Amino acid sequence: MSFEEITPSEFFYRNRDLAGFTNPTRSLYFTVRELVENSLDSCESKGIKPELFVSIAIDGSEQQEEPRFYDVMVQDNGGGIPRRHLADAFGRVFYGSKFKLKQSRGMFGLGVTMAVLYGQATTNRPAFVASSVSGQRYYGYQLKIDVEKNRPVILRKFEGRAVGWRGTLVAVTVLGDYQRAESKIISYLEQTAMAAPYVTMIFRGPRGEDLRFHRVTDFMPKPPHEILPHPLGVDIEMLKKMIRAWKDRGDLAHFLTRSFQRVGGKTVQKLLERIDIPGSMEPGKLSEDQLQGLMSAIKSYEYFLPPDPSGLSPLGADLLEAGVRRMLNPEFLTISVRKPSAYGGHPFTVEVAVAYGGPRLKPGITVFRLANRIPLLYDESSDVTWKVLNNMDLSGYRIRSEHPIGVIVHICSTRVPYKTVGKEYIADRPEIEREIRLALRDAFRRLRVYLSRKETMAYRKKRASTYSKYLPLIAKFAAGLVGAKKPPPYEDLIPTLEREVLLVEEAA
Ligand SMILES: Nc1ncnc2c1ncn2[C@@H]1O[C@H](COP(=O)(O)OP(=O)(O)OP(=O)(O)O)[C@@H](O)[C@H]1O
Ligand SMILES: [Mg+2]
Numbered sequence: 001m002s003f004e005e006i007t008p009s010e011f012f013y014r015n016r017d018l019a020g021f022t023n024p025t026r027s028l029y030f031t032v033r034e035l036v037e038n039s040l041d042s043c044e045s046k047g048i049k050p051e052l053f054v055s056i057a058i059d060g061s062e063q064q065e066e067p068r069f070y071d072v073m074v075q076d077n078g079g080g081i082p083r084r085h086l087a088d089a090f091g092r093v094f095y096g097s098k099f100k101l102k103q104s105r106g107m108f109g110l111g112v113t114m115a116v117l118y119g120q121a122t123t124n125r126p127a128f129v130a131s132s133v134s135g136q137r138y139y140g141y142q143l144k145i146d147v148e149k150n151r152p153v154i155l156r157k158f159e160g161r162a163v164g165w166r167g168t169l170v171a172v173t174v175l176g177d178y179q180r181a182e183s184k185i186i187s188y189l190e191q192t193a194m195a196a197p198y199v200t201m202i203f204r205g206p207r208g209e210d211l212r213f214h215r216v217t218d219f220m221p222k223p224p225h226e227i228l229p230h231p232l233g234v235d236i237e238m239l240k241k242m243i244r245a246w247k248d249r250g251d252l253a254h255f256l257t258r259s260f261q262r263v264g265g266k267t268v269q270k271l272l273e274r275i276d277i278p279g280s281m282e283p284g285k286l287s288e289d290q291l292q293g294l295m296s297a298i299k300s301y302e303y304f305l306p307p308d309p310s311g312l313s314p315l316g317a318d319l320l321e322a323g324v325r326r327m328l329n330p331e332f333l334t335i336s337v338r339k340p341s342a343y344g345g346h347p348f349t350v351e352v353a354v355a356y357g358g359p360r361l362k363p364g365i366t367v368f369r370l371a372n373r374i375p376l377l378y379d380e381s382s383d384v385t386w387k388v389l390n391n392m393d394l395s396g397y398r399i400r401s402e403h404p405i406g407v408i409v410h411i412c413s414t415r416v417p418y419k420t421v422g423k424e425y426i427a428d429r430p431e432i433e434r435e436i437r438l439a440l441r442d443a444f445r446r447l448r449v450y451l452s453r454k455e456t457m458a459y460r461k462k463r464a465s466t467y468s469k470y471l472p473l474i475a476k477f478a479a480g481l482v483g484a485k486k487p488p489p490y491e492d493l494i495p496t497l498e499r500e501v502l503l504v505e506e507a508a
């Protein structure tokens with residue numbers, strides 16, 4: 001028997017399906033997505049209004065058929081990456097700046113490295129990355145990843161004057177199938193513009209497509225704060241890691257109050273009383289049994305306040321409305337924004353928009369799923385939102401199958417419970433399910449009012465047109481019956497009926 005160990009790069013190189021890089025279609029889509037996501041995170045974390053240039057071009061002309069090589073490039077005006085981190089950020093799996101507890105699109109330190117790895121595996125081409133933090137100089141690398149060492153290999157270095165440009169540029173060559181991926185990529189960009197209406201994005205496609213999304217608002221959601229972990233959000237391994245990081249900066253009581261949110265002096269006292277450990281003990285000296293005892297005491301403690309929601313950055317009703325209007329321009333739109341809630345020690349919040357009619361929606365319910373402002377486009381049927389919708393009695397809200405309805409569900413969390421590292425669908429945690437259900441109910445109630453007004457209106461319109469058709473005949477007939485020469489004056493009646501219809505229309 002022979003044993004060996006592999007690095008994270010090698011693991012994901014072999015199992016790229018786990019990160020969504022399944023086939024040339026999906027991989028091209030994911031490459032665009034990972035690059036765009038990172039650019040937006042970088043702008044938003046610095047409060048910069050994002051301006052992105054996204055391009056996909058055919059690489060070389062010798063391959064006529066799909067799949068073929070595509071050059072994917074994204075340039076942003078974000079905060080940039082300092083030179084000392086630049087190569088590692090793109091050339092090492094699990095190297096990132098977003099392991100902190102605050103809402104961001106990125107979570108794993110994996111996304112862009114997967115795009116580089118996938119490109120390298122399918123085309124044997126290096127990636128090109130360049131960045132400027134200062135706006136004075138930019139630094140760039142042509143690099144590949146040494147999969148066995150999980151390290152970047154720098155092939156060429158570049159450096160020059162940035163002439164005022166701050167931000168990052170990433171270019172990779174990948175094997176892709178644009179013909180099949182096109183609609184997903186366009187939907188992704190459109191929905192990204194919906195989830196972030198303050199973004200300006202220009203997209204150049206391989207067939208000369210030129211799509212422009214201009215920001216429709218100058219307002220951005222407030223950037224989230226970094227928060228400490230909630231005690232219910234950690235397990236024993238994490239507790240040990242935190243104790244190691246604490247070193248010897250103070251006793252156990254100090255460690256607990258400083259390392260966790262929602263843990264004050266009184267809470268520490270009550271917790272430690274339950275397990276009979278003195279607060280003056282050094283955290284590093286806790287035995288395995290004591291650590292276990294502390295963890296169980298935390299898990300069974302009933303009085304923690306729910307997690308601090310300041311790590312969240314929801315869109316809010318106005319921005320969500322602006323985004324949905326820009327994309328769907330619906331006839332009717334209602335928004336329902338829930339207060340922050342929590343699952344397993346992680347804060348989250350749900351925002352829902354329900355749209356009816358307009359030029360884009362087709363008959364039936366179309367669901368748009370967003371998580372931390374990322375549109376989720378694959379594996380829709382496995383997602384929690386459909387589970388909730390399938391368990392609701394929609395006819396109770398006067399929703400019929402021919403109605404063109406859009407349901408937009410945005411979940412924000414410091415830790416979105418994705419089912420895979422490909423970040424495509426959300427696990428059905430009961431707490432999240434509940435919040436989605438309540439938000440949908442609230443929005444559907446308002447939709448019901450609108451739909452019933454619409455129905456009444458249609459009914460009255462029909463009635464009015466029936467009257468105007470038959471009234472002259474009835475009048476004539478009545479005149480004939482009584483032997484009058486002229487029918488009675490019925491003309492005044494018709495405008496009254498039409499006015500009634502107008503009034504109802506205005507009320508709606
Ligand atoms: N356009 C960019 N601007 C600034 N920093 C960037 C940019 N792209 C990548 N980075 C840095 O590189 C790191 C690695 O990116 P990567 O996409 O691999 O991971 P992530 O975004 O942290 O998490 P995820 O795996 O969920 O995408 C990021 O954490 C970020 O610090
Ligand atoms: Mg990322």
